Amino acid sequence: MCPFMADIRTSLVDSLHAALAAAGVEAPDGFRMGLERPARREHGDWSSNAAxxxxxxxxxxxxxxxxxxxxxxxxNKPDDVAEVSVAGPGFVNFKLAPSCLHRVVADAVAAGVDRFGRQNLGQGRKVIVEFVSANPTGPVHAGHGRGAAYGDAVARLLQRCGYEVQREFYINDRGTQMGLYAASLAAARAGEQAPENGYNGQYIADWAAEMPQGADARHWGRQRALADQREVLGSMAVAFDTWSSEQALVDSGAIDDTLAALGEAGAAYEADGALWLRSSDYGDDKDRVLVKSDGEYTYLLPDIAYHRDKLGRAGAAGLLITVWGADHHGYVARMKAAMAALGCDPTALEVAVTQLVRLERDGEEVRLSKRTGDIIELREVIDEVGADAARFTYLLQSMDTAPTFDLAKAAAQVMENPVFYVQMAHARLCSIAARARAEGVARQSAGEVDLGVLSHERELEIMRRLSALDEVIAAAAEERAPHRVTAWLRDFAAAVHSFYHDCYVVGPRIAPELTQARLVLTDAARVGLAVGLGTLGVSAPESM
RNA sequence: GCCCACGUAGCUCAGGGGAUAGAGCACUUGCCUCCGGAGCAAGGGGUCGCAGGUUCGAAUCCUGCCGUGGGCGCCA
Known part of the structure; x- marks a missing residue:
């Protein structure tokens, strides 16, 4: 990050408190000093509502x-402050010395892609991020893609903020759907009709044809589906540290243990021949069935056991983040209720619900239906638009909105496509450096270069935006909102394109010391773009 | 009926207590004797769904209503 920008913030807040004290003003209860970056340039670099x-x-x-x-x-000017002024109804505005911005540039270059924007908010806190968790009954579809892009970006953001992150995939490898899937495979293998409510997609026929004679359809089918899912997610650069099996929870007795624990807590009771969770005592609308009257577990019980297991692995101070699609939002209350019944800290489990994506191709809706066989697989999305465009497009908007993903637009190699626009900015910066090399410009080391000559508005804009990256990353991580980084990248890329247009770096009319300073600025901007793209899992290409 | 999310420019969306509400696309108009014009710049375009409330200050928080999407099984 740019460490001193955080220090500047702290020193401004301290100074404001001191100023209030000097004015004989006591802060009212619950007062928190507001210090923010004003929307308008003329209001300075930082603004406070203290008065x-x-x-x-x-x-x-x-x-x-x-x-x-x-x-x-x-x-009593705080360090690095050039000017203090009053504006509007009573804002106190600070303008920083230009040298602050030059220090940001030097910092970015010194820290490089690995360290710039890195911070330690998490202090090594362990986090298990569970996402995708598609049933092992077929390929991952386009809808899973958003969960994949989101979960992985959240994991990357948390890692950059000093959390110890584990990515996890939960495999629902038992139960009704699994049985239907195995039966469908076996039927297809035997040239028979799929069972009622079975699976009919083309992949069933394809996989059945691959299945060796005499293979156990359940086991073989599970492995086949997982291999396919792993491969497709891998092609999007999403990799999991742990794959957790539901069947393994049954085998290990973890489910019975959980049942016993719920019983001991007085959170379970029998009625109508079934075993119920007293979830309504813990904030849910109604009680839920754990064990059906036929003795089978519901979907809920293994999931409770699974979350209990995860919590144990995350440790007392750990955090669980579970990513679910909007079609699962109704399960949030019962899962939290179950955790509460088990005596867990309610803040230890966070469920991030992502709204569903509407998929289009050239403005026409493409339906995502796993059951009809008319599925749009994630593989198709990646094949059509590429892994980078897929990830960036999935992360373009807040997870609270249900966006439209147009495959044709995401695939287009045009500046109107935000992915291309941002990656192009990076490629252009690289091409400048390449140009300098080709022209035989002897580069000074960053420490020797006088950055004081960087005073063009385009240069200042890049530096200002760059200085905010660590705050953007911190906010994106804490709010589990990768789209904040996406938004920053689009703005930052615009600043880079403007700079590129107005500020030549190498050329006969550019003074040598300006070339040197701009080359350093170029390096710094490149680091900023690469760091931002990196937290989204999108590559920063040197040429397009 | 109940629960969750959303409703901001013609379109797709940022902003989610602060000052004159932003970006891209589309539209109008400029800019290629130098690093990628796949670009840059300027301009027009808004009752921030509606109505109340809280606040020094509301697009932002609260309540109600309207609209859109999703969910409401001893399915997963």
């Missing part, structure tokens, strides 16, 4: 109080 938020309780006029704070802050 606005405290004036009423202190019986003061906000604008006058702000003026008083500004005078005091002007006399």
């Amino acid at each position: 606005l938020a405290t004036a009423k309780a202190a019986g003061r006029n906000p604008r006058e109080l702000a003026a008083e704070l500004a005078v005091w802050l002007g006399d």
